[in-house]
Amino acid sequence: MSAQDDLTEHLRSFDPNLFSADERKTLSKMLREDMRARVGAANRRDAEAWARVGSRADWEAFCGPRVEALRRSLGVFPTVPKDLRAEVTGTVDGDGYRVENVVYESREGVFVTANLYLPAPLRERMPAILVVHSHHNPKTQDELQDMGMTWARQGCAVLVMDQLGYGERRWHAPGPRQDYRFRYVTGVHLHVIGDSLMGWMVWDVMRGVDLLLSREGVDREGVILMGAVAGGGDPAAVAVALDPRVACAIPFNFGGPQPETVYPLPDDAEESFNYMGGGSWESTRGLRLSGRDGFLHWVIVASVAPRRLIYAHEFIWDRERDPVWKRLQKVFGLYEAVDRLAFAHGAGLLSGRPPEATHCNNVGAVHRKMIYPALRRWFGIDIPEQDYQQRRPAEELTCLTPGPSTTQPVAPMRSQPSSLLRAGWVERHRPRPLHELFGEIGTSRAGAARAALAGLPPDARRARLRRAWGALLGEVEPEADPVVKSHGVQQIGDVRVERVALEVESKIVLPALLMLPAGETASPIVVGVSQDGKGRFRDERAEEIAALLADGVAVCLPDVRGTGETRPDGSRARQSEATSLSSTELMLGRTLLGSRLRDLRSALRYLRTRRDVTAQVALWGESFAPTNPAGFVDPQMNGDEQPAQSEPLGGLLALFGALYEEGVCAVIARGTLAGYQSLLRDRYCYVPHDAVVPGALTAGDLCDVAAALAPRPLRLEGLVDGRNCLAPDPELGRLFEPTRQAYRGAADRLLLASVASGGIPAWLVEALRGR
Template sequence: MILPRFHVALGLALLSSIPSPAQPWWRGNVATPAEARAQTDRAIGQLNPYLNAIGYAQLTRRAERVAALRTRTDAERRQVEVRQKIKDLVGGIPALSGPVAVQTFPGFDDEGFRIENIVYESAPDYWVTANVFVPDGPGPFPALIIAPGHGAGKSSQYSWGVNFARAGILVLAIDPMGQGERLQHFDPELGTSKVEPVGEHEHANQSALLVSQHIARYWFADGIRGIDYLVQRGDIDPARIGTFGCSGGGTAAAYLAAMDERIAVAAVSSFITSFTALLPGHGPQDAEQTLPGFIAADLDFADWVELAAPRPYAIIAFEEDFFPLVGAQQAHAEAERFYGLFNATDQLKFIRGPGGHCNLGAVSPELLRFLITHLVGPHAPIPALEPRRPTDTDVLNVTPTGQLSTSIGSAIAEDFTRAAAAAIPRLQPFRSVEATAHHRDELRDNLRALAGVVARPGAPAPVVTTDSTASLDTYLLEHLTFASEPGITLPGLLARPHQRGPHPVVLWLDALPLDRIANEPDFQRLAASGHLVLALHPRGVLGEPDPQADRLALGQYMPVHLRAHAVGKTLIGMRTDDTLRAIDWLRQQPDVSPDQLTLFGPGAQGLVALHAAALDDRITAVVIEDTLVSYRAAVAAGLHRNLSEVVIPGVLNRYDTPDILLSISPRPVTIINPANPMGQRMSNADAAAELSAVLATDTNLGQPDRVQIIHRDPRDPRPLP
């Protein structure tokens, strides 16, 4: 929220309306739409430029390295390095070799082609539904692998399949994960996905990130095994296999051409651009298109093209696309030089079209000429694109029920995530203070490396300005602005008792508008009882989501989460930086007691509070409320909500919340209403089971009550000091 810069008189008038602690107030009250918009605008208005600046610096470094390539050997060496980087970023490609397992279902014949309906296995027990458009004749045929855009159905591929088949090209048209007949969370009663079909990619990816994986690995596997299937058919020319797609389908085509050299030609539409052009606007798009640390690893969209060099490649871009045309031109210019190192600039084509996203009709003659020339031959006739629609879209359904889950069963991507998490050993109880201390030291290194925390306790305090002050009966209420780092200012609300200190301190991290925090009975009680209370909005806080309007899969933090992860940042890490810097400032205040600092964080800020306490021994106690009990629980659950705000790529490979709780020992931690991955309150017993190693260690060390798990009704006071 953008805090008003009160004149003192206005501040007194507004603050006089704050109810006394005796008046009822509870967190059921939410921000008004205007408050929520103002808070979101302020947060995004700062965070996006901050993250963009990091990305621009990384892209400049990358551009210098690419510009230093001088020979074909240099280019080939970079291809090997980049391909391995990408495999590492996605957690490797699921391994499956040998003959492709295939199941066939009834198809149908049409004029000049027939459709075969199949499913094939691209990873163990992980099946892909596909329509195969087969030309008339004996073959061998050239072939294309195509996929629809994100959210589009298989009928969107029908016209392309028909036209290419009638031109003599066999087409394998697949359903991407989470689309068509491959919904990962299909609910037969709803007749659709529990997480909304367009959000299935995002939902699966948030879980995968926790175990150092990314769902692009399944796009790679689907395409690679698709080539294997085509080759084993016997009616395909293995030297003439291509790929084509637009938007999400363009993503799949770019990935396949980059990761499998058996692709002889690629046409990629409405995907290739540059991050220099993309970041100022929409920024990173869908989950499958945004690999964690991609920009930080010296990568850009042009790398997808350059990995295909010197094979024929067409970049197709549109003047009004949200994948900016200027970025596509930049990628083409760089890739053209890269292709030049192979003496193959004539193999790279740029097709520019009018209109918006995937306006393929306007460029179809040029697109068809490119693909048919390279797949059929330079003298093959180029047919006019004839728009075709199936008379009944149901005929394109491969499986009897129209969904893999209810027809033949299939693993889903999150099954692989759960298997990876299950293979990670759980924390075991410790029996000595020395072992606990060693674990704490290791955790701090891991936490900084994965969450990306850079602040160090005891650094010079940030610059803080007072925007307004109002005097209440027992304390002053000050609106503050914290300059956490260049480009990042944070609103704060400080209750400072009239009586001289030193005072115990409560640092209150929250997503609620600050004036609403000032109305909280606990805030008022603490301030009136002689505590110095600082309520702070860490960076990027967009306010509390409306549980009725919130989309299960995405959550309001998905766009920020994608942008941050692309440049190697996390919201948890950046907010922990802000918290540590706020403590640096608090410790400099003359009326602060240095050994009485409690950190309180509700919701996602509870995980920020835990991370800060793990790194800063000056925090003497931690209270969290409605906070996810563990990352492992999020992976194990079938569904989760708003996980994007707290995701840390690879976190479960190094640590989880029980590790953090253990590292805070011997300092006390109170967990109020521990939350499951859906944001619902867990039973105290279930939470204790999830944290059993911590509770057992505390018992072994003679402090069995250090971690308290309690239930609180919204009207009850919090157990704050």
């Protein structure tokens, strides 16, 4: 066995951990505890600002900027259409009501399928109710039909639309709860282009208001927006906050205590209640930047004042202790409009069973009974003697697929009269998959960012990229010099191994392995990063590390927050703790990728203080996640066999680390994303939430970051697309054309390959020593 082989075996044999098993268990909660403290700080800021509200002017000064920040956070809204394109593709007649199956275009190429329930005969003056369904089922669900028919028979126009990605707007494979689960993928896609699922849903809702107001007889002062339990209340509340045409809001389970909240509330709920909430895989609940910019859920709901509000809860409600209810009463009181505030609630707990617990799919009969009196008082809508429940087959309520023909005349839309049958609609409009539209938007926005870079000298180009990505990533500058909290030394042959724990922020610890070669002179250094942490990196790349050490190059392997020894428990899948943490970080105004970049830069700052390493630093980012085979069939989400998820963190940190740290003289990124645009190439994508940068394509793409590193040696290998399949060489060449152009004067310093190859130690040594 050679000396290098012997060193390789020794490197694999020692314990890479700094902390004991019990200490690592505590460290697995580090991210959660840090975010809990920052959520608490956001709630305190909110409480302090709220305490200064004593007049209507105070409230409007408090609320107005927060609602405007909410609007900005949702992404780019199109221009409001002058004339909404809408068609009726079929009708259904019933006892005292009529249903029109309607398709309207909410933005170019995006079509909304909806059922418009109308009185039969029509009334001269009709209140209008728009119902936003829950995340459970699309527009044809039984409770939605009950509400549409019942209120239509009471003289209202009722619009029930398919939310984005639901029912007839589905582009993924159908199956149990697939619409619900696919919200996650749609949310990721929209984040990448700089928009949001909430923003697109709200825009659809506002164009639904256009549709209602285009009808003869609809009362312009009587538009009511109701959001169902479990995912309908969220977009309904935001839509009302942004659309002053809505006269009344009825958002369920939004703004105050949730079904998961402990009942009863504690006596100190006004101080202890978590007004900000926390993140989850459903991006419509954890609104990005809400904690940073103050548009907490209760503020969104309260912004309805002095319009009318029914504060609604699916289960039992602790009215006496609910701190949000007290705030709502105060706000409406400032407008002398307490009579415009009402409530509705059910009974029992989320954990209970019917009939004691009033579970419902959208809005149950028990909840509607509490809504009826307020609507009669405010809008003159008669209370029905009983709810109408003559439900129609879903096929009769479809808009885009052939169904039962009708011999009844079609009531025209003022915006675009039409009597076309549904069978011809698809052939004429040819709606396209959403991911294709997202891809076009992303390409356009990335192209605009790239055009702004063109013509700038290299230094100015890098500075512009740093500003653009910094605004998206969050706080990327280290707060202060890291503090060494512990330091241990071990000798392995001629190699000195140091275990160093760095505190990079208050209570944020960075465990790191530092391996130094024999000799008295300072050594150049390679810093290796991976989602799996230093232990896996050491295990998988022990041979390469040994070769570097033998050639006089030091190696440092840090665990950036939430990796390695500080990794949270559980998986990294859609509904994992990792996703919740990443979502909460977005609410607080940061990204986990940005925070981890700051960790890496703190580690580099520490290394620069040492006398035994030189300023020659290379970054090596790795992924050890398996890839998926090309052409595989996407299974149902949450099925038994799920595709492998990419883990691009290492390569992303290497690229961004070199962008922000001019002293980095060489970069390796293996197994990372071939670009954020690649996430939009297919309906599905398999990428962890914490690797996604909202607005990434508004700053360009990874190819532009890589281009900015020229002429520093750069090695990009084994890059993957959004489905975690290896990007072939021709595709890589196309995606990284800006990089290739930037390196055209130093082509020998760029290695771009679909398959990872060997020779890393020699390549790094040559790059570090400038040979």
